[in-house]
Amino acid sequence: MVNLENRVKKISKKLQEQNIDVVVLFDSSNIRYFTDLRMNDAAESIVVITNESEITYIVPILDYNRAIKTCWIKNIIPFPEDNPNYLMPLRQIFKNKKINKIGIEKDVITYYKLNFLKEIFDAEITPIDDILIDLRAVKTDEEIKLIRKAANIVDKAMQESLKSLREGIKEVEISAYAKYIMEKEGAEGPSFQPFVMSGENAWLPQRFSSDKKLKRGELVLFDVGAIYKGYCSDLTRTFSLGNLNDKQKEIFDVAYLAQREAIKAVKPGMKASDIDKIARDIITEKGYGKYFPHITGHGLGISIHEKPIIDVKVNDKLEPNMVITIEPGIYLKGVGAARVEDMVLVTKEGYEVLTNTERELIL
Amino acid sequence: MVNLENRVKKISKKLQEQNIDVVVLFDSSNIRYFTDLRMNDAAESIVVITNESEITYIVPILDYNRAIKTCWIKNIIPFPEDNPNYLMPLRQIFKNKKINKIGIEKDVITYYKLNFLKEIFDAEITPIDDILIDLRAVKTDEEIKLIRKAANIVDKAMQESLKSLREGIKEVEISAYAKYIMEKEGAEGPSFQPFVMSGENAWLPQRFSSDKKLKRGELVLFDVGAIYKGYCSDLTRTFSLGNLNDKQKEIFDVAYLAQREAIKAVKPGMKASDIDKIARDIITEKGYGKYFPHITGHGLGISIHEKPIIDVKVNDKLEPNMVITIEPGIYLKGVGAARVEDMVLVTKEGYEVLTNTERELIL
Numbered sequence: 001m002v003n004l005e006n007r008v009k010k011i012s013k014k015l016q017e018q019n020i021d022v023v024v025l026f027d028s029s030n031i032r033y034f035t036d037l038r039m040n041d042a043a044e045s046i047v048v049i050t051n052e053s054e055i056t057y058i059v060p061i062l063d064y065n066r067a068i069k070t071c072w073i074k075n076i077i078p079f080p081e082d083n084p085n086y087l088m089p090l091r092q093i094f095k096n097k098k099i100n101k102i103g104i105e106k107d108v109i110t111y112y113k114l115n116f117l118k119e120i121f122d123a124e125i126t127p128i129d130d131i132l133i134d135l136r137a138v139k140t141d142e143e144i145k146l147i148r149k150a151a152n153i154v155d156k157a158m159q160e161s162l163k164s165l166r167e168g169i170k171e172v173e174i175s176a177y178a179k180y181i182m183e184k185e186g187a188e189g190p191s192f193q194p195f196v197m198s199g200e201n202a203w204l205p206q207r208f209s210s211d212k213k214l215k216r217g218e219l220v221l222f223d224v225g226a227i228y229k230g231y232c233s234d235l236t237r238t239f240s241l242g243n244l245n246d247k248q249k250e251i252f253d254v255a256y257l258a259q260r261e262a263i264k265a266v267k268p269g270m271k272a273s274d275i276d277k278i279a280r281d282i283i284t285e286k287g288y289g290k291y292f293p294h295i296t297g298h299g300l301g302i303s304i305h306e307k308p309i310i311d312v313k314v315n316d317k318l319e320p321n322m323v324i325t326i327e328p329g330i331y332l333k334g335v336g337a338a339r340v341e342d343m344v345l346v347t348k349e350g351y352e353v354l355t356n357t358e359r360e361l362i363l
Numbered sequence: 364m365v366n367l368e369n370r371v372k373k374i375s376k377k378l379q380e381q382n383i384d385v386v387v388l389f390d391s392s393n394i395r396y397f398t399d400l401r402m403n404d405a406a407e408s409i410v411v412i413t414n415e416s417e418i419t420y421i422v423p424i425l426d427y428n429r430a431i432k433t434c435w436i437k438n439i440i441p442f443p444e445d446n447p448n449y450l451m452p453l454r455q456i457f458k459n460k461k462i463n464k465i466g467i468e469k470d471v472i473t474y475y476k477l478n479f480l481k482e483i484f485d486a487e488i489t490p491i492d493d494i495l496i497d498l499r500a501v502k503t504d505e506e507i508k509l510i511r512k513a514a515n516i517v518d519k520a521m522q523e524s525l526k527s528l529r530e531g532i533k534e535v536e537i538s539a540y541a542k543y544i545m546e547k548e549g550a551e552g553p554s555f556q557p558f559v560m561s562g563e564n565a566w567l568p569q570r571f572s573s574d575k576k577l578k579r580g581e582l583v584l585f586d587v588g589a590i591y592k593g594y595c596s597d598l599t600r601t602f603s604l605g606n607l608n609d610k611q612k613e614i615f616d617v618a619y620l621a622q623r624e625a626i627k628a629v630k631p632g633m634k635a636s637d638i639d640k641i642a643r644d645i646i647t648e649k650g651y652g653k654y655f656p657h658i659t660g661h662g663l664g665i666s667i668h669e670k671p672i673i674d675v676k677v678n679d680k681l682e683p684n685m686v687i688t689i690e691p692g693i694y695l696k697g698v699g700a701a702r703v704e705d706m707v708l709v710t711k712e713g714y715e716v717l718t719n720t721e722r723e724l725i726l
Contacts, residue, residue, distance in 0.1 A: 040570040041556040042667070061656055065696075066567040106475040111467060111490070114474055127474070176546035183539035188571070193404040193552065204429040207403040208551070293424055304405070333428075 003142075004072055007034055007135070008055050014131045015051035015103065022050045023103035023128050024090065026113060029302040030105065030132050031057075032230050037071045038188065039063060044086065048093060058089045087116045094120065103128035137299060137307040139321045143231065144345065147301065147323050150187070150233035151343050151354040153226040157181040158235055158357045161224075167216060167241055171196035172209040174222065182226040191225035191232035191304045202337035216243040219252065219336030219362075221329075225304065232304045233354075234325050236341030239361035251288065251330045252338040252362050258282040258328040259340045262296060262310075266324070266344050266351035272314040279328035280312070288330045297325040300343070322346040323354070366505075367435055370397055370498070371416050377494045378414035378466065385413045386466035386491050387453065389476060392665040393468065393495050394420075395593050400434045401551065402426060407449065411456060421452045450479045457483065466491035500662060500670040502684045506594065507708065510664065510686050513550070513596035514706050514717040516589040520544040521598055521720045524587075530579060530604055534559035535572040537585065545589040554588035554595035554667045565700035580606040582615065582699030582725075584692075588667065595667045596717075597688050599704030602724035614651065614693040615701040615725050621645040621691040622703045625659060625673075629687070629707050629714035635677040642691035643675070651693045660688040663706070685709040686717070 011034075015023065025031055025047040028039065034047050035057055046058040056075040059067045064078035077093065079086040099121050104114065106127035118125065139147065157178040164177060174196045182190065196209045199218040214220060218240060225234040238252055262279040276296040283292045297310035300323055308316035310324060318324075324346070329339030343354040374397075378386065388394055388410040391402065397410055398420055409421040419438040422430045427441035440456065442449040462484050467477065469490035481488065502510065520541040527540060537559045545553065559572045562581040577583060581603060588597040601615055625642040639659040646655045660673035663686055671679035673687060681687075687709070692702030706717040 038571060040558065043570065062568055062570065066569055069567070104474060106478075107473055109474050110470055111472050111474075111477055111488075112469040114477075115469075125474075172546050176543045180539045180543040183535050183572075186574070189556065195403065204432070205425055206429055207406065207425065208401060209546075211549070 003140075004034060004036055005053075008049055008053050010135060011049055011131060012051050012053040014135075015049070015128075018126075020051060020101045020103045020126060020128065021097075021099045021123070022048060022094075024048050024109075024117060025105060027105050027108040032302055033132070033136060035071055035073060036230070037067060038230065046087075046090070048090070056093055060086075087113065090117070091120050099123045101126055103131075105129050105132075133307045136301055136303075137322060138319050139301060139323055141321075143301065144321060144323065146229050146231040147233065147343070148354060150191070150226050150228035150231050151235075153182050153185045153187050153228055154224055154233040154235045155355055155357050156185055157224060157226065158222065158237055161222065162237070162239065162357075162361065165214065165239070165241065168213045170210075171198055171201070171212050171214070175209040175224065178222075178224050182224075185226075187226035187228055188230070189227055191227045191234060191300075194222070194224035196220060196222045197337065199336065203331045203333050203335065205331055205337055214241060216241045217245075219244070219248050219338055221337050221339055223339075223341065230302050232300045232302070233343060234300055234304060234341065235343070235355045235357065236327055236339050237357060237359065237361055238338045238340060240363050242363040244362060247332075247335050249362060250286075251332055251335060254283055254286045254288060255328055255330045255338040256340045256359060259326050259342070262326045262328065263342065263344055263351060263353065266318060266326070266346060268318055268320050268346060268348065270318045272308045272310045272316045272318070273312055275310050275318070275326070276312055276314070279326070283328060283330060288332070291330045291332050292328055293331065294329065296328050297341075299324050318346045320346055320348045366503075367397060367399055368416075371412055371418050373498055374412055374494060375414050375416040377498075378412070378491075381489075381491075381494075383414060383464045383466045383489060383491065384460075384462045384486070385411060385457075387411050387480060388468060390468050390471040395665055396495070396499060398434055398436060399593065400430055401593065409450075409453070411453070419456055423449075450476065453480070454483050462486045464489055466494075468492050468495075496670045499664055499666075500685060501682050502664060502686055504684075506664065507684065507686065509592050509594040510596065510706070511717055513554070513589050513591035513594050514598075516545050516548045516550050516591055517587055517596040517598045518718055518720045519548055520587060520589065521585070521600060524585065525600070525602065525720075525724065528577065528602070528604065531576050533573075534561055534564070534575050534577070538572040538587065541585075541587050545587075548589075550589035550591055551593070552590055554590045554597060554663075557585070557587035559583065559585045560700065562699065566694045566696050566698065568694055568700055577604060579604045580608075582607070582611050582701055584700050584702055586702075586704065593665050595663045595665070596706060597663055597667060597704065598706070598718045598720065599690055599702050600720060600722065600724055601701045601703060603726050605726040607725060610695075610698050612725060613649075614695055614698060617646055617649045617651055618691055618693045618701040619703045619722060622689050622705070625689045625691065626705065626707055626714060626716065629681060629689070629709060631681055631683050631709060631711065633681045635671045635673045635679045635681070636675055638681070638689070639673050639675055639677070642689070646691060646693060651695070654693045654695050655691055656694065657692065659691050660704075662687050681709045683709055683711050
């Protein structure tokens with residue numbers, strides 16, 4: 001079992017170090033990190049943690065019975081559903097406490113919520129996003145087990161989807177089927193909105209599946225991921241139904257070579273930007289540098305994008321038990337798009353690739 | 364075609380009335396309302412509208428080519444993907460303009476974004492959420508056509524799902540299959556995370572589909588919706604595989620009666636709270652008032668929850684071309700849960716029910 005009290009202790013220690021009395025968390029992935037309770041995506045809830053390792057969980061009244069029954073946290077408070085006063089329980093729990101400095105998530109907390117906090121606390125407001133990003137970057141062995149299972153599920157879905165390929169199948173049918181397979185295999189759902197992009201849709205790129213039908217002579221890119229017990233996977237394959245020209249094959253070969261070489265360099269102590277540089281240099285040397293408009297990869301865990309981001313100018317160093325993706329891509333107008341993405345665990349000596357679906361799918 | 368310039372003119376007029384120079388929109392549903400461009404759920408973009416009906420659209424560089432090609436807006440600016448400086452284009456477009464008062468979405472804009480705006484504008488910040496909520500509450504005929512199609516898609520998915528029912532099927536298989544059908548039928552995806560809740564899961568309520576297998580003698584509740592060209596549908600049915608006891612049948616009968624009677628009262632000029640009262644009074648008279656812990660219904664459109672919310676103390680009046688749900692429910696420990704939800708269009712004289720799946724599914 002994941003040790004959740006330990007997570008609370010760790011953040012409380014950080015709060016003490018920074019003289020922060022309390023954090024108020026609204027981000028659903030941060031909340032899940034501490035509660036391990038699944039919620040419907042649309043449900044808002046709040047977690048409050050003090051620098052003395054006290055944790056309080058404020059949940060919609062519709063989720064209250066279930067939270068009481070299944071969540072490890074002792075202090076659980078309900079708020080009325082769909083009610084503008086759902087922040088009111090915060091008043092109650094801080095009624096008799098002196099708060100000087102309160103930590104918030106600057107990339108999540110809204111103007112409305114912030115103003116509410118300012119009204120009830122006569123306290124300094126300080127962002128604590130980085131504390132949580134750092135805490136979550138290195139995974140425990142228990143977390144890695146869940147991520148492995150999420151990787152297995154997306155491998156399975158990709159492989160089943162590849163079996164269904166034929167001329168005339170719509171992009172959306174492939175991704176819809178993969179999502180169905182993932183849930184049948186135990187996923188809570190997709191870790192992001194998955195997409196199949198073929199032909200022109202790929203080099204635009206469109207980033208969602210459309211009604212367009214697959215044809216021969218096209219590069220087809222499929223990016224998909226699952227959530228298993230809260231943890232994300234992420235996988236991309238590029239394939240075709242045959243009849244590719246040399247240019248299409250070349251951009252696939254270059255993107256895949258860049259990915260393989262970047263993965264080989266993964267080990268503790270490597271800078272994120274150095275991993276990125278390996279992929280980017282290969283693509284640039286082959287003349288496609290300006291057609292690689294995104295990051296080389298990203299950490300993942302409860303969120304689909306976590307620390308470290310594998311990109312230029314990122315000085316974060318890889319550490320054992322980080323999990324990242326490596327996914328350089330080339331998007332060339334009139335030709336197509338190519339990207340191979342795998343999940344990579346940073347081990348003590350180097351790396352282990354967690355996703356295993358066949359990569360050479362170009363006919 | 365939906366007239367988007369007209370929407371820009373309408374909000375600009377409101378801005379003029381309130382002496383607001385410009386609004387900066389981050390909410391994806393507000394952005395879609397003005398752009399009509401579909402984006403991947405994870406893509407961040409920004410819309411800026413001045414009180415002189417100038418609209419600027421800031422998109423991730425990965426979406427730039429597609430936006431240029433397919434969006435009606437002339438001023439489209441790209442920002443680098445996954446870059447903390449993605450707000451920088453805002454500096455550029457306001458470089459030579461004097462801004463005294465800027466409108467923001469108080470329930471959406473984050474602390475980080477707000478601080479960025481405060482740095483670049485020496486201007487008063489004012490919430491404009493209500494302007495957009497009001498603009499979007501009454502639908503145009505074009506919008507109603509899209510909502511009808513979204514309703515047809517979810518009806519089809521519900522009917523196909525009902526055909527697949529059998530003892531031993533998992534909750535998650537039913538909702539996963541419905542999502543697959545919706546996308547095959549043209550949906551962009553689900554309008555929220557749909558859920559099947561059976562037996563104990565229903566009265567908790569759990570609000571997501573689990574691995575639990577359906578059995579005879581249980582009430583089963585399935586809530587699902589589709590997005591069609593940006594517009595949402597929402598539908599709930601309660602069914603069983605037989606062997607229900609009298610108490611289970613009674614809570615279904617009461618919830619369904621409350622729903623029918625509330626729908627019959629829908630017409631222009633009715634207060635939202637009066638519709639709610641009809642449903643709530645029926646349930647209360649039968650002794651189940653405290654087991655109905657949520658709203659009676661809600662408007663829907665590009666968002667799954669829009670104005671008007673059908674609940675106690677809501678004074679909003681129904682107007683022609685509003686689209687709402689009516690969905691009172693009863694959740695009784697040890698017995699089960701029952702809710703029938705339909706989408707209802709407010710017409711000039713009264714109402715039209717937009718969802719048509721059979722409602723009496725209790726065996």
